[in-house]
Every structure is written in C-alpha cells, then in structure tokens.
Amino acid sequence: MSRWQELTGGTSGNEYAARFDALARSGKDVHGEASFCAALLPAGGRVLDAGCGTGRVMIRLAELGYDCVGIDLDASMLEVARTQAPELPWFLTDLAEFDPAGLGIRADFDLVVAAGNVLPLLTPGTEAAVVRRLAAALAPGGLLVAGFGLDAAHLPVPPTITLKEYDTYCAVAGLTLVDRFATWDAAPYDDGGYAVSVHRLGS
Template structure:
C-alpha cells in the first residue's frame, strides 16, 4: 500500500517521467555535467559495490553507476519515471515502492547494500511526516559500515516546493536510524559545505 501523496506527486501529478528525462538529455547535449552524483558515489565505494538508488526516478544516476561497474537496484514510487528507467536500462532491477514502506526482502532483493544514494531532493519531496521512516528503511538496507548519501535543497532557491526539512532534523532522523554523519558537502563535486542552501550528506551505518 502506498503512503499519503508525496510532495513530488502533488507537484507533478505523477506523470512527469518523459519531461524529466528530456530535461537531462538537453543538458547533456549542451555539455552540462549530469553525472556529478554518480561521480561522488564512485569516490565512496569501489566498482563492484552494491548500490541502492532510492528515489531513482528515470534511472540517470544508477545507469551511470552500472556503466562504471557497480551492481545496483533502483526504487521509486512514480510509475512514469520508472517506465523511462526500464526502457533505457531493461537489464537493471527497477522496483516500484514507497520508500517509507520499502522492504527489500519482500521485493526479492538481498539487503546489505554498500551504499544508498538519494539524489534529486528526495527527502524534501517525501510525503510530510514520513522522513524518519524513510531514513530508517534506508539504514536497514545498508550493510554494517555502509553509507547513505543524500543531497537536497534547504531553501526556496534550491527546491521546487517550500522548504520542509532542516539539516538538523535530517541528522536526527539518521541518528535515530543508527547512522552517523561522516561528511557534508555543498555540491556533488564535494565542495566544502559553508552553510548554504544545498547540502550533500554522507552518513555511515
């Protein structure tokens, strides 16, 4: 059963997959860097590591990681986004599920991921009140010592919706899930975090 409608679904109507994919195709054609998330993940775990792309959308990050030699699974609740991912990389595992109730075992996926990545403002776009549950679900999917990497906006400049989550709140949810903050960056290029409106946080189980 899916949870209450997420902020993403309220924003897009759950039918934005093709438009979202087209935007990144256009950026790539303009020689914009569209692989910063995958590049950072590749500095944190070695090729061959198991990666869970939480809120994978159209699969942009996971597909790039697979090209770099990683073993990955993508999960998202937006069917329109997953349709694009499955079309572009049918050989990968794509699961439709709500992150607040995601159980890899019932989905036929082995737990013990080396890294979970939540890119693209996943946490601020969840259904309100589910952030702690999602952090706990993702933490349980990790092996001991595994990493949760999440990047999201903190102000109106970096979010398509009004801000709803502070770093303090996010860290508290991660702490309650048994995760410890190890690094925080201002970008997916690992620039030092200076208190700005976007942060990439790395927590370890």
C-alpha cells in the same frame, strides 16, 4: 500523497528525462552524483538508488561496474528507466514502506544514494521512517548519501526538512555523519541552501 506526486501528478517521466538529455547535449556533466558515489565506493559494490527517477544516476553507476537496484514511487519515471536500461532491476515502491525482503532484494547495500531532492519531496511526516528503512537496507559500515535543498531557491516546494532534523533521523537509525558538502562536486559545505550529506551505519 508525496510532495513529488502533488507537484507532478506522477506523469513527468519523459519531461524530466528530456531536460537532462538537453543538458547533456549542451556539454554539461550530468553525472555528478554518480561520480561522487564512485569516489566513495570501489566498483563492484552494491548500490541502492532510492528515488531513482528515470535512472540517470543508477545507469551511470552500473556502467561504472556497480551492482545497482533502483526504487521509486513514480511509475512514469520508472517507465523511462526501464526503457533506457531494461537489464537493470527497477522496483515501484514507496520509500516509506520499502521492504527489501518483500521485493526479493538482499538488504546488504554498501551505499544508498538519495539524490534529486528525494527527502524534501516525501509524503509529509514520513521522513524519519524513510531514513530508518534506508539505513536498514545497508550492510554494516555502509553509507547513506543524500543531497537535497534547504531553502526556496533550491526546492520546487517550500522547505520541509532541516539538516538538524535530518541528522537526528539518521542518528536514531544508527547512522553517523561522516562528511557534508555544498555540491555533488564535493565543494565544502558553507551553510548554504543545498547540502550533500554522507552518513555511515555504525560509529
């Protein structure tokens, strides 16, 4: 069972969406992840939202002109996503077992984004396999963008993955570190408790 399922019971879709709706109504920008990705890839590119949740990031990217696919293990989150954007492709799947061909998806994404602490909330021991499967879904030169917490202040669970470990998983999967930031606003990384990493398939 994933740490996310242990934390939420797989029933928090509506609650999660309501939290971000409230932030948006208060005037806060809730599209930082989508804006970050859009700065890396021209409109029209193919994007996989890995751990898409209620679809907040993917729906915005689709509005900006990207060809998007969303995958997630939490049916309650996907139910919200499908209600908000029924025209977009949403798939219920475990990232550790993600097989694009099995879902009828082309494995030539220009960018894969894993936002919202996806990596620390995986099933323990599957982190390397997930990185490998996400890398395999990229087109040559494609980007893997992942943002996640590294300490207790930035995570709802005890920290489980370090940047060194993540970079090692990426290297084994054929990914090279391009850049690293402290926030989705692209603030320089300062060895703090949150990191947004950009890796490219190939050197």
